[in-house]
Amino acid sequence: MTLETAFERRTLDLEFPFTIARGTQTETEVVTVRIADEDAVGVGGAGPSAHYGETADTVAAVLPDLLAVVEDVGDPHQLERIERRMRETVRRNPAARTAVSIALHDLVAKRLEVPLYRYWGLDPTETVASSYTIGIDDTETMREKTETALERGHEVLKVKLGTDRDLEIVEAIRSVAPDARLYVDANEAWTPKEAVRKIERLADYNLAFVEQPVPAENPEGLRYVYERSPLPIAADESCVTLADVPKIADRCDIANLKLMKCGGLREAKRMIHAARAHGLEVMLGCMSESNASIAAACHLAPLLDYADLDGSLLLADDPYDGVPMLGGRIDLEALERPGTGAR
Ligand SMILES: [Mg+2]
Numbered sequence: 100m101t102l103e104t105a106f107e108r109r110t111l112d113l114e115f116p117f118t119i120a121r122g123t124q125t126e127t128e129v130v131t132v133r134i135a136d137e138d139a140v141g142v143g144g145a146g147p148s149a150h151y152g153e154t155a156d157t158v159a160a161v162l163p164d165l166l167a168v169v170e171d172v173g174d175p176h177q178l179e180r181i182e183r184r185m186r187e188t189v190r191r192n193p194a195a196r197t198a199v200s201i202a203l204h205d206l207v208a209k210r211l212e213v214p215l216y217r218y219w220g221l222d223p224t225e226t227v228a229s230s231y232t233i234g235i236d237d238t239e240t241m242r243e244k245t246e247t248a249l250e251r252g253h254e255v256l257k258v259k260l261g262t263d264r265d266l267e268i269v270e271a272i273r274s275v276a277p278d279a280r281l282y283v284d285a286n287e288a289w290t291p292k293e294a295v296r297k298i299e300r301l302a303d304y305n306l307a308f309v310e311q312p313v314p315a316e317n318p319e320g321l322r323y324v325y326e327r328s329p330l331p332i333a334a335d336e337s338c339v340t341l342a343d344v345p346k347i348a349d350r351c352d353i354a355n356l357k358l359m360k361c362g363g364l365r366e367a368k369r370m371i372h373a374a375r376a377h378g379l380e381v382m383l384g385c386m387s388e389s390n391a392s393i394a395a396a397c398h399l400a401p402l403l404d405y406a407d408l409d410g411s412l413l414l415a416d417d418p419y420d421g422v423p424m425l426g427g428r429i430d431l432e433a434l435e436r437p438g439t440g441a442r
Pocket of ligand 1: 284286310311335336355
């Protein structure tokens with residue numbers, strides 16, 4: 100079988116400047132991969148994250164080698180073989196490998212004329228609603244962004260923390276969103292003792308969990324917080340690849356996986372099962388991504404306890420169509436399109 104491959108880079112504006120404890124971004128660069136056979140085109144996206152050493156430049160630099168693997172194997176159904184050979188070709192660059200993995204899965208499911216979740220044997224009625232992220236800003240602006248999110252139908256919100264007014268922010272948001280399900284994410288900003296002190300007070304605001312309270316480089320600090328926290332703890336920066344799952348198992352309650360961290364859809368599924376085997380709950384998050392990759396993540400939603408798939412929702416305008424998520428709820432009808440549903 101002859102497979103034709105191509106990729107393109109695009110710079111996309113965010114709807115609002117997006118600030119987390121580490122910095123601010125106003126736009127994002129994504130790379131979209133296409134893999135075609137005689138009948139169908141598979142689409143996949145990379146949303147590279149500089150925190151993990153990737154940019155659109157590094158993705159574009161390795162994609163020719165990764166797509167050469169695809170063309171060499173020739174059969175898109177050989178997903179395991181292709182993903183393994185891609186990993187042998189470039190050991191890092193997980194977002195680049197993920198884009199190819201998604202495009203292949205999209206193509207394979209389209210060839211079989213089934214939605215991706217169905218190819219995997221999952222039950223779409225088990226999907227959970229995605230959270231919508233409120234980035235750091237002055238407290239009044241964060242309150243206004245929360246009101247806008249509620250008007251758009253979001254009932255699950257994730258609030259970025261890691262400031263000197265974290266309590267004030269959560270109090271302000273809770274005051275306008277008394278019934279919303281609330282997550283908070285400190286993105287490594289706290290020391291272990293500071294984290295415990297803050298979480299003890301945050302526990303008054305009915306939060307579902309606290310994500311990545313301390314730096315990933317401090318695994319003992321994560322354990323210190325986990326053993327003392329009155330709220331569940333999620334690990335994101337501490338949980339990058341499959342090998343990290345056993346390392347965080349006795350240091351948190353929830354593993355936050357991301358396709359752009361782990362390097363492919365098959366690896367993501369392995370991480371989900373490994374996390375469950377270690378007694379962890381599972382969240383699937385995302386980077387700044389377009390629908391070219393978010394659509395694939397939607398098909399994994401039946402396997403999750405928490406979804407944080409607002410990458411496309413945070414863009415001013417997404418050039419790619421995907422699975423609509425009005426108010427964070429995955430559109431089950433759109434999920435019925437063959438492949439991932441990205442176009
Ligand atoms: Mg996070």
